Amino acid sequence: MTAVLNAIGRGWLILTLAFLYLPILVMAAMSFNASPFYRLPVEFSTRWYAALMGNAALKQAAWNSVWIALVTTAIATALGTAAAIGLHRHRFPGRALLQAALYPPIAIPWLITGTAMLVFFYFLGIPRGSPAVVVGHVALAIPYVVIVVGARLKGFDPALEEAARSLGARPWQVAAWVTLPYLAPAVIAAALFAFAVSFDQFVISYFLAAPGDTTLPVEIYAAIRKGFTPEVNAVSTIVIGLSMALMLLVARLARFGEVR
Amino acid sequence: MRGPVPLLAPAYLWLTLAVFLPLSAMGFFSLVSDIPVGGRAWTLTLDNYAEFLARPFYAQLLWRSLELGAVVTGLCLLIGAPCAWVLARTIRGRWREALFILVILPFWSNGLVRVFSWAIALRGGGVLDWAVNAILPWDVRVNLMFSWWAVVIGLVHSYLPYVILTGYVAMQAIDQRLIEAARSLGASRRMILWRIVLPLSLPGLAAGAVLVFVPVVGSFMEPRILGGRAGTFFGTVIEDQFTAVFNWPLGAALSFILLAVVLAVLAAAAPILRRSQ
Amino acid sequence: MAGVAVRGIRKRFAGAEALAGISLDFPDGGFFGLLGPSGSGKTTLLRIIAGFEHPDSGRVEIGGEDVARMPVERRRIGMVFQSYALFPNMTVAENVAFGLRAAGVPRAERATRAAEALALVRLQGLGERRPHQLSGGQRQRVALARAIVTRPRVLLLDEPLSALDKALREEMQVELKRIQREVGVTTIFVTHDQEEALTLSDRIGILRDGLLVEEGPPETLYAAPRTRFAAEFLGAANILTGEAVPEGLRLPDGAILRAPAPARMVAIRPEAVTLAPDGSAPEGWTALTATVTARIFAGARTILHLERHGTALRASLPGGAPPALVPGAEARLAIPPDRVVPLTG
């Protein structure tokens, strides 16, 4: 009886995994299909990847996505790590409120946040464009960084810092030799997280980027809306491959953090 | 040690400037006749909300979005809860870890691209047709693309991992000894499921449900790509106000109404969410 | 090296008074045991000496110098934490050399001095290990080596042995004493374990509710406590009360307990209660009869629990006790007056 139930359960899990991965695999397969009309069976070709190389708009958008993600990562990781340390170290009135304030950027639909930013920035006279996109991405990434780094800090023995001070270490030495090395795995994981949040972000970029000089997801969306093009398959396959590889790395590092 | 202010101020100023002020400002913009920029004439007004009430079209769309949220959430629970159970309670060791990562991985990959991949899979004369016809002897046309169901499938695909993740965490925490104790007291399998397993995993599943429902109600990209003409929802109408119609005050009012709905759902679920941490 | 002195230290946390005015001298090069029940303020006093907490009032002097304005890192102390607080990202050698690195000691000298310190705690050759690869006792030694390698003026230890099991704890007590004697550093050792305090310390201070109850060499505190709290906290004690009379103390039933001075309350160590050989006590001793309520065999000693007119007494007898003394039997006791300690409160 139990064995039968277990078998059914496993079958269900496998079907679910198939549901999750099959469309992605189909898309990847189609990106290697010579036929622009997705004719079956697949006739192998890399022509769409070659065509990508000649697509200036997509290349520009990809470059924008990368540097925006890098800038977002640097800012969000620095600010988020500092905030996590501040929340961990100090007890003050309003602390619970500050912790709760991390959730709206994650929980409120991006459509609402994105349109609100669009209107507010317009009101302030901040034009649509990459700087505005960075401002938005950093705000979305900060809560993730605070949560990831904060989780690691919970396991931090405050006696480590006191021990360092009792041994004559000045505050910067305590930070550089004791606190930051302990936090490093979480900070790296948080940075990769921030990169992924920015690199994969569509909605916020869609509302904040300047038309014609935008990020990769927005450019892909525009291409999809114009009609299916096999080039989009190719670039999408690359993007999803990259983002999955990135998250595998995060998963590894996050676990690495626990073991220590 | 110095106080917490230098550590906290940069991050929270940024969040204030980029999230909280814009959200509050949107409340204000929903109450004006035109965006007060560049000397444009504007007055305070409730017209934008009156518009929502005057035209049943908007309320219907909001209802349609809530309905979509309910269906997608229900399907995610139906598919995800058993998966969470299998992962948490019947598979052990390295396999469990590997399968768990496999479930979560698509979730953290590019959402837009995943929705797009369904557009490829579902289109008429596409892979789905080909596969169905390879199995069935007679000729069938399954063209799901640009339908309500296509939107549902894409959204379930997008948010299913949430339910599996939160359900997994809750179910993994159920003490095996409780189940053994119930067994030793002669409880039937069904009784164990209804009286022990479900109540104990409910907070986790409920948290997952909220995490699915909220973004689905506010979705616009998925309906646009997969729904075609069947893909008009509250989210797409809001988007239209900002990108096509350029009636920002109305868009702000509609966004604010959606925000109110979302906050109401989150507030109602807050005790459960807190319990499930 | 330097002596430490605290004067009139008070410290209050969110309403509760952790230290209510403590003055103490910790002699140069001595081993001072701070003893007290949990919550009595031992850790707080140690952390104030270290500089992690600041007293609400009072002075801390290290080597005769007021250190009020001196941050922890400039006080030149060594501290061993209850959790050891070894840096997980560094090797054992790097842990030990940490204080030297902070002081800017050149790399080569750091290595030699760290190796010397590891040899002193008998851990030579383990320098390349990580803390998580060590046993509890080894971690303890690393923490100690790390604290003394910088040649601190004072060594502060907060219940450093409480995480170890009994056998290891006793071994580490011996080691700690040896190392302290070799290094000669002024040491302040916090513990709630009276036996540990007695074994290790040159002087003991007993704290209770943020106040110093008594202070002195362990032998004196044990043999002649002045308070009931000290008598009961340092080892077991029979406490008897009654009326002060010239010979000593008159018990409620009228019997006279001879003591060196008149007293209303006295303490008698169980090992001072002896059996009168043939029913009569030696000249000048107190003779008492009591009923045996329990008899406990404890290896080298036998403990008799006795009762006399509602007062419980204990006698700790070396070797065995006569077989006749089973529960219910009458025992004739003899107590030498010089082992009866008058208490003031």
Ligand SMILES: Nc1ncnc2c1ncn2[C@@H]1O[C@H](COP(=O)(O)OP(=O)(O)O)[C@@H](O)[C@H]1O
């Ligand atoms: N940081 C603190 N905040 C509030 N109360 C404290 C703090 N540290 C110690 N106390 C209180 O001060 C008293 C003495 O504590 P402590 O010095 O740790 O005692 P001991 O080390 O003797 O067990 C206790 O009642 C404790 O609760």
Ligand SMILES: [Mg+2]
């Ligand atoms: Mg303590």
